[in-house]
Amino acid sequence: MVGGSNPPPGAKKLDTNSFFEVERVHPALLKTTSRGGCFIWSARLFFFVDKSALYVFCMSYNLSMNKITWILRIAIFGEFLGHGVFALQGKESWFKYFDAFGISNPDTITTLLLLVGIIDLVLAIMVLVKPIGPLMLWMAFWGLWTALIRWPFGPDPVWDFFERWTNWGAPLALYYLWKKQG
Numbered sequence: 190m191v192g193g194s195n196p197p198p199g200a201k202k203l204d205t206n207s208f209f210e211v212e213r214v215h216p217a218l219l220k221t222t223s224r225g226g227c228f229i230w231s232a233r234l235f236f237f238v239d240k241s242a243l244y245v246f247c248m249s250y251n252l253s254m255n256k257i258t259w260i261l262r263i264a265i266f267g268e269f270l271g272h273g274v275f276a277l278q279g280k281e282s283w284f285k286y287f288d289a290f291g292i293s294n295p296d297t298i299t300t301l302l303l304l305v306g307i308i309d310l311v312l313a314i315m316v317l318v319k320p321i322g323p324l325m326l327w328m329a330f331w332g333l334w335t336a337l338i339r340w341p342f343g344p345d346p347v348w349d350f351f352e353r354w355t356n357w358g359a360p361l362a363l364y365y366l367w368k369k370q371g
Contacts, residue, residue: 254370261363262320265328266313268356272335273309276302289342316363325364332356 275283279299287298315324336353339345 254366258363258366258370261359261366262316265316265359265363268332268359269309269313269316269328273306273313276306276309279303286338286343289338320363320367322364322368325360325367328360329357329364332358332360
């Protein structure tokens with residue numbers, strides 16, 4: 190689709206208070222699926238920009254911001270819980286990431302991993318119990334940092350860096366959704 194001065198029939202303009210709105214659209218614009226799922230989730234997002242307004246087309250399934258927020262909270266909990274437990278176990282395959290910073294003593298690395306593990310577990314619990322803005326931003330920073338220590342700082346290929354984008358993207362998305370909800 191291309192931009193224009195008027196939205197196509199059935200288009201729903203997204204306002205600043207709602208990121209995902211689901212609206213029935215003109216049938217000529219969309220191919221109906223057997224289950225009638227939302228095109229955002231079926232990777233068939235049709236949009237165009239008209240004077241800085243985004244028009245999104247999808248069908249049925251109205252996901253509330255509360256549900257999206259809880260999905261992110263649970264996903265981030267799992268991420269930080271899993272990484273925290275690995276850190277508490279002193280996961281040996283992570284030792285190589287300290288070399289780039291001149292830390293090679295196994296006792297020092299184990300102590301640092303213990304601290305990281307405790308912090309990750311506390312953050313995992315906090316994101317479920319009561320998300321706090323600065324903590325969510327820290328989680329986003331920490332997720333980006335742990336991606337960067339694989340590449341370019343660490344010995345892993347660039348794809349290990351890209352693979353971990355959700356580690357910083359999910360906390361950052363939750364931060365902005367939480368901030369928007371007030």
